[in-house]
Amino acid sequence: xxRFVRDLVEWIELPSTTGAEADYADALARALRAEGxxxxxxxxxxxxxxxxxxxxxxxxxxCTHLDTVPPHIGSRVADGFVFGRGACDAKGQAAAMLEAxxxxxxxxxxxxxxxxxxxxxxxxxxAKVADSALDDPAFRDRWQPRYTVVGEPTGNRFVRGHKxxxxxxxxxxxxxxxxxxxxxxxxxxxxxxxxxxxxxLRFGDDPDLGQGTLNVGTIxxxxxTNVVAPHATCELLARIVEAxxxxxxxxxxxxxxxVALYAPNANYAPVRFHVPAGEPSxxxxxxxxAPHMRRFGTPLLYGAGAILDAHTxxxxxxxxxxxxxxxxxxxxxGELLLGP
Numbered sequence: 001x002x003r004f005v006r007d008l009v010e011w012i013e014l015p016s017t018t019g020a021e022a023d024y025a026d027a028l029a030r031a032l033r034a035e036g037x038x039x040x041x042x043x044x045x046x047x048x049x050x051x052x053x054x055x056x057x058x059x060x061x062x063c064t065h066l067d068t069v070p071p072h073i074g075s076r077v078a079d080g081f082v083f084g085r086g087a088c089d090a091k092g093q094a095a096a097m098l099e100a101x102x103x104x105x106x107x108x109x110x111x112x113x114x115x116x117x118x119x120x121x122x123x124x125x126x127a128k129v130a131d132s133a134l135d136d137p138a139f140r141d142r143w144q145p146r147y148t149v150v151g152e153p154t155g156n157r158f159v160r161g162h163k164x165x166x167x168x169x170x171x172x173x174x175x176x177x178x179x180x181x182x183x184x185x186x187x188x189x190x191x192x193x194x195x196x197x198x199x200x201l202r203f204g205d206d207p208d209l210g211q212g213t214l215n216v217g218t219i220x221x222x223x224x225t226n227v228v229a230p231h232a233t234c235e236l237l238a239r240i241v242e243a244x245x246x247x248x249x250x251x252x253x254x255x256x257x258x259v260a261l262y263a264p265n266a267n268y269a270p271v272r273f274h275v276p277a278g279e280p281s282x283x284x285x286x287x288x289x290a291p292h293m294r295r296f297g298t299p300l301l302y303g304a305g306a307i308l309d310a311h312t313x314x315x316x317x318x319x320x321x322x323x324x325x326x327x328x329x330x331x332x333x334g335e336l337l338l339g340p
Contacts, residue, residue: 004099004326005082005319007031011091012075012084018122021066025051028066028094028116035102037114044118044129051116052130052143055105058113060333061143061296062100064093064151064303065120065289069311081316088305090120092317093151093325096304100329112333113145115296120289123266127289134295147274147336148296149329150288153305153317156325160281162288162301163209163239164270166247168263170194170255172221176230187232188222190258195219195234197254206241209270209283214238239285243269268292273301276335302328 016024028051029039037053044050051066068086075084082092094116104112117126134140172194174187195216203212214236221232240247244267252261268291275281286307290299304325305317 002319002323004095004322005077007098008082008087008092008095008317008322009075009077009084011094012082012086015072016066016068016086017070017072018067018119019048021048021118024091025049025066025116025118029053031098032114035098036105037101042130042133044126048118048126050118050126050130052114054113054142055101056110057142058111058145059147060112060336061115061145061148062097062112062151062329063115063117063148063289063293063296064090064097065117065126067118067121069121073313073315080319082319082322083314083316085315087309087315088153088303088317089307089310089315090151090153090303092153092305092322093303096322096325097151097329099326100333103326103330104333107330109333111337113143115143115148117289124289124292127292131293131295144295144297146297147300148290148293148298149300149302149332150290151303152286152288152301153307153310154282154284154301154303155306156302156304156321156328158275158279158281159273159284159301160275161209161270161272162284162286162290163212163241164244164268164291165287166236166238166240166244166263166267168236168248168251168261170234170236170259170261172232172259174228174230174232174258176223177228179226179228184228185258186228187258188229190256191219191221191232191234194255194259198236198251201250201254203238203240203247203250204242206270209241210285212238212240212242212247213285241270271299274298275300276332300332302332
């Protein structure tokens with residue numbers, strides 16, 4: 001079994017769902033130190049640490065995330081694939097990146113490094129903390145690369161852009177009372193009417209990224225069938241192709257006087273990535289840490305595996321695809337270092 005496959009199998013066996021990344025982070029730190037990299041651990045939240053590693057002063061940074069979605073699924077190797085939670089999203093990306101690093105060091109190249117972040121699957125807290133650390137001049141001197149290669153399952157194709165994200169929570173207020181009486185409003189009725197109007201909206205159309213889409217992910221409220229509902233909520237998530245402010249304004253126009261919208265500042269517009277000259281590229285709908293790392297140089301998005309396998313019971317990544325990914329990473333560093 002190839003060394004990077006052994007790495008991946010070992011890492012898949014370590015549960016690392018969002019919030020519980022510590023064991024996997026420690027394992028990655030050990031592996032990087034064993035290869036001779038200088039490793040820094042950065043606390044992003046209590047008990048949760050980003051992993052930075054470098055050979056010299058990085059001009060190119062490899063970046064992917066430590067956390068996985070639940071549930072944990074153990075590893076197996078069969079039919080030319082590694083299966084298990086994180087196989088492609090994103091422990092396989094880390095394995096290919098580390099293998100590329102071994103080859104680069106063997107060739108005498110040291111102008112690269114790594115960043116492995118916590119929390120990408122939920123709120124990108126690791127990426128946000130890493131980016132804010134660049135306010136410190138000493139940190140900035142060590143960690144301000146010209147390029148960051150973000151690893152996600154893209155079928156070993158470079159991505160030219162991905163959609164933005166808009167999350168919001170709607171809260172409706174009503175008057176609690178006996179349902180036999182003409183009282184109200186009902187929070188549920190108000191919320192349902194507003195949600196129906198929102199679902200009839202169009203959320204933009206980009207010639208490259210396609211249409212913006214919206215999903216009502218959760219909805220709840222009320223006390224009993226014979227009680228007028230005093231409170232109701234729902235959560236919306238839109239994959240957007242325009243500015244978040246434009247999406248928010250459109251949604252607010254659909255709300256009645258008894259429905260309020262709460263949207264965090266973490267929403268972001270579509271992201272455009274660098275694609276090396278002559279490379280075919282794709283656009284994707286899923287999100288990454290890239291919008292939260294604006295000061296880490298020009299971003300690229302590339303990695304082994306298929307997004308359709310991520311977050312599934314049968315998550316997998318091909319061994320040949322991992323090998324090709326590692327080789328492309330090696331060549332990519334040379335190309336980027338020769339660039340402006």
